[in-house]
Amino acid sequence: MHSPASLHAVRRLGPIGVLMAVALTACYPTFNWRELRPEGTPLQALLPCKPETAERSVPLGGAPTVLHMHSCKAGGLTFALAWANAPDATAAPATLSDWQRASLAAIRVDPVLHTDPAHRWSATVAGATLVQGITAQGTDPQGQVVQARTVYFARDAQVFQAAIYGPASDEVSATFFGGLKLP
Template identity: 30%
Template sequence: MRHFTILALALGLMACSPRWDWRELELADAELRARFPCKPAIQTRDGAGLAHCEQQGLRFSVAWERLERPEHLQPALAQSAPRLAGRLGLAVQGRDEAASAPAGALAFPESGAYRLQGPQGQAQLLTWVRGMRIYQALVQGKTLDAEAAHEFLQGLQHPHSG
């Protein structure tokens, strides 16, 4: 009987533990705040960076790059989704018109959310430009958790974006 009580208590505690451990993070080099469901590793170099972590079989990441010339922004953004999809072994399946870039993003037609899919799994990608930076936020896995992807992508904010 005592073992049953201990087992029931342990199972009860596991049921009460949160599935996701959301934390807000200031990515100063990117001029971006993001909410990750796990502690991200962050790498920065020469105006570019990547913050990423894995949780529950999903990879959450934000990448950014500072471009030197304004005329390079739109071509880089246009190539962003197809280039990343190819590197991941996925294909762009379409756009999600309901998802939008964080406040303060420049209004380029290529900005927005893309659905990626292929033998490697699924992903949801959000691309946008702000200032002289191009951004990519990605949730990737064998299958996606729509609620977690939504929470991650909605948690992206630019400080002082009025």
């Protein structure tokens, strides 16, 4: 098996790295990591499967906002990456706060927990000006227990969410969240 650090080194190698990444997929038969660069953003991310994409209008920061989403399922986990444009950079913190509350409510968790230090984790995203990690356990619309590990981050007026739904291993979490960067 190869460590998340070796995957990051592969991505930095450019075209040669892509060829090496293809060779490394034999080490991760369940997780076929690939780079995603969502159009309209500088974001670079790694997803373990081919994502589906969608857009919808949601109320964030007190205004209808177009939310761009990419998600896929692998190894019994759901991986999601979404982004939106806040009205301006000063609105990004409030927009992220609204997004956190809405996401927790969607899995039937008290939205107040987004400020509870017991539900925070130390997340980092290279190039982000604001980063907040949240973990929670709730229930999905079918009443099944769901674990969520999420990072919310921003640069200027663009706000982002990256999440894993399900009991992800430390290695999978490190690869997914470590693959996020805003160069």
